[in-house]
Amino acid sequence: MTRRIAKNRKHFYWALPLCFIVIFALMLCIPRTYSSSFSFVVESQQAAEHNRVMTLNDPSNYDLGLTQTRSAIDEFGYGELIYSSQFLQPLFLMPVSTVDGSFEGTYADYVYTAMRKPFWLKAKSWIVNLFKGQKKDLSPVQPSIDGLHLSRRQAGVLFDIRKQILFKIDDHTDVATVEIRTQDPLVSAQVAHYVEQQLSQFAMTYQQQKMQRTLDQMVNITRDAEEAWRESERTHASDIHLRKGIYESFYRQQLVYQAQMMSHPALVTLSDPIINYRPVAPRRTIVSLLVTFLVALGMGAWFCRHEIAEAL
Numbered sequence: 334m335t336r337r338i339a340k341n342r343k344h345f346y347w348a349l350p351l352c353f354i355v356i357f358a359l360m361l362c363i364p365r366t367y368s369s370s371f372s373f374v375v376e377s378q379q380a381a382e383h384n385r386v387m388t389l390n391d392p393s394n395y396d397l398g399l400t401q402t403r404s405a406i407d408e409f410g411y412g413e414l415i416y417s418s419q420f421l422q423p424l425f426l427m428p429v430s431t432v433d434g435s436f437e438g439t440y441a442d443y444v445y446t447a448m449r450k451p452f453w454l455k456a457k458s459w460i461v462n463l464f465k466g467q468k469k470d471l472s473p474v475q476p477s478i479d480g481l482h483l484s485r486r487q488a489g490v491l492f493d494i495r496k497q498i499l500f501k502i503d504d505h506t507d508v509a510t511v512e513i514r515t516q517d518p519l520v521s522a523q524v525a526h527y528v529e530q531q532l533s534q535f536a537m538t539y540q541q542q543k544m545q546r547t548l549d550q551m552v553n554i555t556r557d558a559e560e561a562w563r564e565s566e567r568t569h570a571s572d573i574h575l576r577k578g579i580y581e582s583f584y585r586q587q588l589v590y591q592a593q594m595m596s597h598p599a600l601v602t603l604s605d606p607i608i609n610y611r612p613v614a615p616r617r618t619i620v621s622l623l624v625t626f627l628v629a630l631g632m633g634a635w636f637c638r639h640e641i642a643e644a645l
Contacts, residue, residue, distance in 0.1 A: 334637045341636045345629065352628045357621040364449040365612040369521040370512035371529045372603040375408050375536075408509045411532060412500040415511060418483075420531065421494055422476040425487075427527050432519040432608075440524060441474035444493050445486070448516050498528070508603060518608050525606035536599035548590060555583040 338345075414420050425441035436447045450458075474490050477483050483491065499512040511532075513525040562576040570576075634641065 334640045337637050337640065338633055341632075344636075345632060348632060349625055349629055353621050353625045356624045357617055360615050360617040360620055362451045362453075363615045364451075364516045366514045366516060366614040367518040367521050367609060367611075368512050368514045368613045369518070369525040369606040369609055370510055370604075371525055371606045372508050372510045373529075373532070373600045374506075374508055374603065375411065375600060408502050408507055411509060411536075412502070414535070415498060415500055415528065415532070416495055418491060420535075421491055421498075423531070424494060424524065424527065425474060425476040425490070427524070429520045429523050431517045439473065440494070440520075441476075441490050443515075443520060444490050444497075445474050448493075497524075513606070514613065518610050522606050522608045529602065529606060533600050533602070540599040544590075544593070548587070551583070551587045551590060555580065555587050558583050 425439060427440045428438070429440045429443050430437040431443075431447070436443055438447075474486060477487055497514050499514065500509065501512075502509050511525065511528060513521045513528065515521045515524065558576070558580040562573070562580045564570075565573045565576045
């Protein structure tokens with residue numbers, strides 16, 4: 334087998350360099366991609382596992398149980414939110430600019446007009462438009478009015494934006510990372526910063542609304558406990574001290590919960606997006622070498638096909 338390959342080594346001398354040059358030239362047609370990312374963890378209130386004995390002799394044991402709730406949106410929920418149409422469409426009108434100053438406009442217009450494509454994709458689009466008799470619409474891209482009905486152009490931009498967002502979660506630390514990949518390092522950082530702000534704002538609004546509903550329920554329960562205590566005090570009932578203790582326990586929990594509303598963040602950001610000037614794709618040299626190596630294996634297998642067939 335080695336002798337067979339050595340006999341045909343001249344074919345390797347011209348085929349492998351040519352393969353490397355062709356693949357590398359094709360890789361040069363693929364625009365470079367730059368990334369910017371941020372990481373966060375979801376702050377949640379998880380129920381503590383404990384056994385509390387509820388007795389009439391110790392009213393401080395009465396727990397409303399409303400503060401021991403877990404947020405309905407976890408790390409995976411935010412991942413689904415990021416890819417939703419309702420979250421992505423506001424990105425259409427976000428102002429962006431390239432690092433070299435060649436483009437300034439909305440993110441949707443950047444995706445639709447400024448992002449470069451390989452020549453084979455350009456040729457495909459040109460042929461499709463030629464047969465359809467349509468010209469590319471260069472007017473500004475606007476988001477959907479109702480967020481539901483999208484035109485073909487809006488749906489295409491939304492699809493491209495969704496492909497530029499990568500969301501992943503570390504299974505060991507529960508740290509979520511959002512990565513934005515575009516063809517410009519400044520645009521990637523701007524979009525990542527905007528997505529971070531939108532996520533934080535959504536999480537804060539959701540948490541405040543949920544905690545406010547819980548607080549309203551706590552206020553009602555505490556008010557009922559106070560009225561029961563006042564009524565037993567007015568009628569000189571035998572359980573006056575018990576009802577007073579229940580009211581005071583509920584009231585203390587209400588104050589603690591109000592304090593939590595002021596200091597309990599929904600998302601804790603671990604790292605903010607920055608401008609990264611090193612491209613993450615394509616790996617031109619690595620891909621070219623890998624393809625060349627596979628071609629070399631294929632040529633060796635072809636020249637030794639009779640030996641391989643006999644061995645099998």
